[in-house]
Amino acid sequence: MTDITKTEGLIYNIQRYSLHDGPGIRTIVFLKGCPLRCPWCANPESQRFEKEKMGNEEVGRLVTVKEVIDVVKRDMPFYKRSGGGMTLSGGEPLMQPDFSKALVQAAKNIGINVAIETSGYQEWDRLWEVMEHIDFILYDIKAMDSSLHMEILNVNNDLILRNLEKLVNKNKQVIVRVPVIPQCNDSFLNLSETVQYCKSIGIKEIHFLPYHQLGVQKYEKLNREYSLKNLGPLDKEKLITTSEKLQDKYEVVIKVF
Numbered sequence: 001m002t003d004i005t006k007t008e009g010l011i012y013n014i015q016r017y018s019l020h021d022g023p024g025i026r027t028i029v030f031l032k033g034c035p036l037r038c039p040w041c042a043n044p045e046s047q048r049f050e051k052e053k054m055g056n057e058e059v060g061r062l063v064t065v066k067e068v069i070d071v072v073k074r075d076m077p078f079y080k081r082s083g084g085g086m087t088l089s090g091g092e093p094l095m096q097p098d099f100s101k102a103l104v105q106a107a108k109n110i111g112i113n114v115a116i117e118t119s120g121y122q123e124w125d126r127l128w129e130v131m132e133h134i135d136f137i138l139y140d141i142k143a144m145d146s147s148l149h150m151e152i153l154n155v156n157n158d159l160i161l162r163n164l165e166k167l168v169n170k171n172k173q174v175i176v177r178v179p180v181i182p183q184c185n186d187s188f189l190n191l192s193e194t195v196q197y198c199k200s201i202g203i204k205e206i207h208f209l210p211y212h213q214l215g216v217q218k219y220e221k222l223n224r225e226y227s228l229k230n231l232g233p234l235d236k237e238k239l240i241t242t243s244e245k246l247q248d249k250y251e252v253v254i255k256v257f
């Protein structure tokens, strides 16, 4: 049995009253550390597996499961009324599997619904330890073509896609999210292949997340280069038209945010 007063993890934020990261009103726990380096990442301070300075701000703090759950449970009445709960986000919550698993178990023990936002980039056994008790999964696919995935992220998408298929086979409730980035993965071919694949494995809902530049200042504060600074905005109307076409063709729900 895990001692929730001793099991520790590195987080960089806890955000209450969120409406965008799973059903209902939710508290988001942002874990620090991610194995990927998406060039568009809006939370670059989440990527390193250690505390760091972002301008004058210290990012990252070591906390116990109990400390997190004590904050999360303050909003129980909101979760009950809205069908909400806790969402693990990042960074990549699966990269701290012992901490994430303990958090999930502690939340479930007191009747809190748990969601996760993940890239799915983790060995299956470690991933499943966390996912087994999770109610709702928001799972990213960045590119369908493996060589495009490799070009963008320096890793192929095999592990990510195999893990997704296993989660669906285990009847997990999964929504696939696609960050749509101009001149990167926004081609009709990539979006169409992604939707076709999702349909083929039994995914019922897909979210397209249009590119934005909200995190750009953070790169400056971290003394890091933002490689997409010359990228224009995404044509959202065009993306909506594409999503409608794909929704009709493949009969899956597609939402554009």
Ligand code: SF4
Pocket: 034, 035, 036, 037, 038, 040, 041, 042, 043, 046, 047, 090, 091, 092, 119
């Ligand atoms: S997977 Fe998420 S947290 Fe990790 S680099 Fe990509 S956008 Fe950032």
